[in-house]
Amino acid sequence: MKVVFMSLTGQTRKFVNKLGFETMELTAGNAFQKMEEPFIIVTPTYDKEVTDILTDFIETDQNCAYFKGVAGGGNLNFGKLFGFTAKDLANDYGVPLLHLFEFQGNEKDIQILKEKVTELG
Ligand SMILES: Cc1cc2nc3c(=O)[nH]c(=O)nc-3n(C[C@H](O)[C@H](O)[C@H](O)COP(=O)(O)O)c2cc1C
Incomplete structure (x- = not known):
């Protein structure tokens, strides 16, 4: 499983x-990269304009079919908005929310997410 973040x-x-998995960091330069293997996304929490790059990536070519789950980082001080991204x-994409962390x-x-990813296969 590849970890896209x-x-x-x-x-x-x-x-x-x-985590010890193969990773790929999303930037403006590679947001439209085509994937040919299953991946999860790990994302921080920011306003939508900031995280648009994630939807660009998921909606590129067939990427959505390989998107298996998502985990999020955030700050609990944001209360109800903790981890909303x-x-x-x-x-939006009907994938499991694997874990939220600060x-x-x-x-x-780390241990929880590793286990969740292993369960995904
Ligand atoms: C402008 C700004 C807005 C943020 N909004 C939220 C939020 O709504 N909810 C949340 O859980 N964390 C929020 N955070 C916290 C970040 O998601 C958190 O610090 C995260 O670990 C940053 O990850 P990064 O260093 O990989 O970018 C915000 C941080 C900043 C700077």
């Missing part, structure tokens, strides 16, 4: 680098 201030990058993607996550967050 975006990161503006580096928290999500630190998190995914601890990942929640919205899960709803900032770069902790050991337990």
